[in-house]
Amino acid sequence: MHLLDWLIVSVYLVYVIWHGMRLSRNTGGAEGFFLAGRRLPWWAVGLSVMATQMSAITLIGTTGQAYVDGMRFIQFYFGLPLAMIILCVTAVPFFYRARVFTAYEYLEQRFDARTRTLTSFFFLVSRGLGVGVIIAAPSVILSIVLGWDQIATIFVIGLSTTAYTMLGGVQAVTWTDVKQMVIIFAGLGICVFVILGSLPAGVSFSDSLHLAGAAGKLQTIDFSFDLNERYTFWSGMIAALFLFLSYFGCDQSQVQRYLSARSVDEGRTSLLMSAFLKIPMQFLILLMGVLVFGFYQFQAPPMIFNEIDAARAAALRPVEYERLQKEFRQLHADRRDAAMQFVDAQGSDDESEKASYIASNVAFLEKRQEATEFVRRTNNDRAFNDVNYVFPVFVIQNMPIGVIGLIIAAILAAAMSSIAAELNSLATASTMDFFKRHFRPAATEKGLVAFGRLATLVWGTFACIVATFATNLGSLIEVVNTFGSFFYGSLLGVFVLAFAVPGARPAGAFYGLLFGIVSVWIASTFTDIAFLWFNVVGCLVTVAAGYVISQLIPERDNAQQE
């Protein structure tokens, strides 16, 4: 990286930390530290909601996915507007009027302490490990692409975020989220302009899209109903709807955002901001991946984007690697010529140039697939996948000086905004659902804030340690994601029982949750359904089991409650 890029990244880091720490003066008591005194404006909360959801891996992985797989991932977000409306009607007013600090605290008001403790415990375990993965993923990629030390990158990202979150609480998290979103949008916007300016003479934006369309990259909607297919219109509208309901309605990292809004109406408006902006924003991020695909029609891309793994495979079997490389370059040259002819033939009725381009693209992709398999086999790494390296490598190799620094800052901003919100929510759940509830019910406001700060530091350090292991253990990431998906749908089921089933009792909620988690485990072990559908299974089983159990043992429960 050039000195100017380093300067931009350093200025970003120093500014964010300074800005976050500056807000530590205004935290006040527990409500001030954990909920900003419930006085944040809707637009700041709305940007914070979006920043929390968009981690660095969303930014990097989505562009890479569009490059490799096209834009069909957009369907994942189709259920989001509907989820936000349902939450505006149910969760926001329920939580806000209950004056709770955590979503799980509401479950104690509605059911009992054990349901609150169990759900909060699951949240702490899954999110605590999840933050480690959120730190690890961009750290691994940035360290490989930029040659940075992996452990140092993890601790710079993790501990700098911990510092301002610990001192400034939710105010620091929200206001830095706002600034970070501005940096992310600026980075993406400038990146799009630079890519468009890099297309060869005679090739327009529209031509680039036609090429992507011919290669099947712009297939945005698939109406087929297949439970094993991850991204279809129906998985987005139904299965992802359940995921979003659970994530935005039951996960403390998001609930805490809108609990800090000035009123129920402002909380609702902040969620509706995502309902309006999320799909267009995700479309733009995916479009950037498609534009990178267009760019690489005319410039030769690396055969393998992860240079370290490629070099390892090349060192182990140099002759075969060199042969693949040579064939790959030849096929790229053929595809480039076919692409130019296809562009020149735009507007004519002749379909032969299009067919020729499609054939050359298929041959090119098959060679890349062969190279990927070669790296997997040679390095004995069945999980090898370089999708997440596409965008960072493209930026480093093709963006001008200054823009590289801005985009690295945007990637760091995306990572830090998610990490901060999650550390903040982990600290809140630890303080309110465990420290205050079970150990120090009479704790003073000052004591709660002090414990909240300590919990932020502990969770931040824990997440960094998990991240150092996650970089070496690919399966750990899988375990964390699987654990999260086991829990999400079932947690949603408990809240459905709380909000919508008047006859639901504490025992029904508690055992219904356990039934839900077991049902997801069974579904994941004995079927091939895509993971998004686990949320539907977990939620429906929890609600059904919770309702039946509530009907079977209501009297005993009532006696216990009294």
Place this chain on the structure above:
Amino acid sequence: MTVVDGESHSNWWPLIYAGVIAFGALVIVLLYLFSRHFSG
């Protein structure tokens, strides 16, 4: 405006929700047309 628990609320929410659904549907239709135009 209506008042619930001492807090004033807009009466426009049902209309706003309808607007969100209409906007979401419009975006999906536009995406479909975009896909068809460039892939067709």
